[in-house]
Amino acid sequence: MYQWSKSEERLNRYAGRLEGESLSFLVYYWGSVRHLTANSLHRHSFYEICYVDGGTGVYMDGDQTYPLYEGVAFCTRPGRLHQIKDVDSLNLLFVAFEAMERPFAQEVTMKYVEALHRCAVWTEHAGDSPAIQIWKSMLMRSEPEASLPASLLPKLAHVLLQSLPVLLGASGSFESAPLFSSALQLIQKAKLYIRDNLSRPVSLPELAAYLNVSERQLSRLFAESIHESFSSMVRTERIRAAELMLQHTRDPIKVIAERTGFSSVHYFTRLFTKFKGIPPAAYRAKWTLEADHQE
Known part of the structure; x- marks a missing residue:
């Protein structure tokens, strides 16, 4: 069916x-x-x-x-x-x-x-x-x-x-429904701040200062609420943003790496391949082929 x-x-x-x-x-x-x-x-x-x-x-x-x-x-x-x-x-x-x-x-x-x-x-x-x-x-x-x-x-x-x-x-x-708990609200704000600043390095002290909490409190919040570290969240958000750009833009791989905050094309390619199981260029080609097949 x-x-x-x-x-x-x-x-x-x-x-x-x-x-x-x-x-x-x-x-x-x-x-x-x-x-x-x-x-x-x-x-x-x-x-x-x-x-x-x-x-x-x-x-x-x-x-x-x-x-x-x-x-x-x-x-x-x-x-x-x-x-x-x-x-x-x-x-x-x-x-x-x-x-x-x-x-x-x-x-x-x-x-x-x-x-x-x-x-x-x-x-x-x-x-x-x-x-x-x-x-x-x-x-x-x-x-x-x-x-x-x-x-x-x-x-x-x-x-x-x-x-x-x-x-x-x-x-x-x-x-x-009642309003978000303060912990969940902070996590959401943290994600949004990271996404808004992906093209440059974002540090834990910077994020803690933006959220008006201590670094220790923020690290504990990540660990207890989403079982993920700050560095892991940043990495996840960079890969997520790069994946969307590969799907929906024709920007060169080098430009995507820069816009998502990776220090080099080589590092971007290595990390993307590790987490997605396929290099960025091959991922884009596969996505485009599947999309063309559906249209």
Whole structure:
């Protein structure tokens, strides 16, 4: 019924940066995988929401385990050690993302993230929900003429991500959620400051001074809230920005390396290859080939 791999490629091509009037999202990746294999224990620095469209498995979140079967939706919060195991023909839809704060809509963004932070880790009978129906509508059908046009994907994806707190049981809507905790707010501000200054070196003392906290307090905040060090976060943000530029610009590799704060093309190439498994030039060529194939 669905073209799973092509659906994944098309969503990653057209629904990466989702702009809205008050809420905007950055999607790190979409997934639509048949017969997913088990994975090892790992953590993310972002939210990942999954829906089981068939098969079975077990999801581990910290020291808790949850059964996976058709109709189950589950959420991985930033910094949580988690794993999918004991799978049997597991078909999974998933999206990894974060909300992007806008100066004129900070309160709405913070309430949305707080709602996500309060929602259930696991819920069943999600298949008939509006959110999952929207999600499935974005997949490519076996008959290409039955698929929605790619031009509709950004809007539908935005609606889907906006509805996820409700899907996972957040009471009411995020509009009425309490404000962000101070720790989460500081982490969000730290990420935004790093992103705004990627083209130059950013130090921990500089960031701490900007946030009006001590270096020790900031380091502890990173370790306890997202289980990531300051240097690791900066590196992650540089790779993320470079990946987006490789996808959506024709800028030379040297220019991308400079704009994302790498000291040399050689260092950029080595680090990008280490984390993405493919050199920058080859990544761009692969992305362009897949994009052209979808159009």
